[in-house]
Structure formats: C-alpha cells, structure tokens
Amino acid sequence: MAYFGCHLSNSKGNFAMVQTALSIGADTFAFFTRNPRGSKAKPEDAGDNAKAVAALKEYGFGPLVAHGAYTMNLCTADPEARAFAAAVLEDDLRRMAGLPGNFYNFHPGSHVGQGTEQGIEFIAEALKSALRQSVRCLHPRPGPHGCRGGNCRTVPAPPPCDADHPPE
Numbered sequence: 785m786a787y788f789g790c791h792l793s794n795s796k797g798n799f800a801m802v803q804t805a806l807s808i809g810a811d812t813f814a815f816f817t818r819n820p821r822g823s824k825a826k827p828e829d830a831g832d833n834a835k836a837v838a839a840l841k842e843y844g845f846g847p848l849v850a851h852g853a854y855t856m857n858l859c860t861a862d863p864e865a866r867a868f869a870a871a872v873l874e875d876d877l878r879r880m881a882g883l884p885g886n887f888y889n890f891h892p893g894s895h896v897g898q899g900t901e902q903g904i905e906f907i908a909e910a911l912k913s914a915l916r917q918s919v920r921c922l923h924p925r926p927g928p929h930g931c932r933g934g935n936c937r938t939v940p941a942p943p944p945c946d947a948d949h950p951p952e
C-alpha cells in the first residue's frame with residue numbers, strides 16, 4: 785500500500801500537522817523534529833501528541849517520517865560537536881516515543897577526513913547509546929519498575945548487543 789503526503793511544519797504542533805495533512809488529502813507526512821538548521825525544539829506536549837496519535841489511527845495514516853536536524857554530525861572529529869549531535873539524536877528518539885510506530889530519518893554527518901571506518905564507528909556508538917536510552921521507553925515492562933512510556937528513567941537499560949548476527 786502506498787501512502788502520499790508532503791513535508792509539513794510542526795510549528796503549531798503535531799495534531800495541527802495531522803489536520804493539515806487531512807485538509808490536502810494526505811495520509812502520511814514528513815516533518816522536522818526541530819529547527820533543521822539549528823537545534824531548537826518546541827516544548828513537548830503530551831496532550832497534543834495524544835490527539836495526534838488518535839487522529840493518525842482514526843484516519844488510517846501510514847507511518848510518518850520525522851527528519852533530524854542538519855546540524856547533527858555524529859562522526860565529526862570534534863568531540864563537543866559529536867556530543868551535541870548525540871544529545872540531539874537521543875532527544876529526538878525520546879520525542880518520537882510520543883508518536884510511536886513512525887520513522888526517524890537523519891543525516892549521520894561527515895567523517896571529515898578521519899576515514900569511513902572511524903566515521904561509522906562514531907555513528908554506531910551514538911546510535912547504540914541513544915537506543916539504550918529510548919528502548920527503556922519503547923518496551924514497557926510489567927512490575928513495580930514498569931515503564932508506562934514517556935520519559936521513564938527507572939527501568940535499567942538492557943545490555944548492549946555486540947553479537948555478530950544479522951539485523952532482526
């Protein structure tokens with residue numbers, strides 16, 4: 785099944801994007817999670833997310849595509865810039881937990897002369913770290929420390945997977 789949509793602004797929130805998409809006959813859309821040429825993001829709004837999620841389901845939307853900021857360079861040689869990019873990635877994935885089941889698209893950056901191997905290593909490190917943070921919220925567990933979604937910090941992170949197996 786094909787879904788059609790366009791890139792929309794999230795300046796008025798996630799539910800407003802769904803309404804705009806509906807008004808033009810779209811059943812998916814893309815959006816920037818934050819200022820794509822900076823890093824500033826709107827404050828999160830759980831009520832807005834809930835309305836958006838309900839409308840996406842009600843109207844049978846396909847998966848959305850969130851786009852990370854262009855300012856992220858996860859594999860630069862500059863440790864401060866790399867830390868900034870990793871923090872933005874982690875924040876984006878945490879935010880996406882409020883719109884579950886959708887895609888996140890980002891430009892991993894440029895190794896800027898360090899070589900492909902080093903660049904990929906830095907990108908993989910950042911992804912592993914960000915996923916360790918967000919997996920806690922994406923896989924709720926029952927019990928006294930069960931995560932019910934949102935910004936849960938009480939469930940221990942799963943061990944990192946360094947196994948040599950094909951993607952699941």
Ligand SMILES: [Zn+2]
Binds near residue numbers: 851889890891
């Ligand atoms: Zn892009």
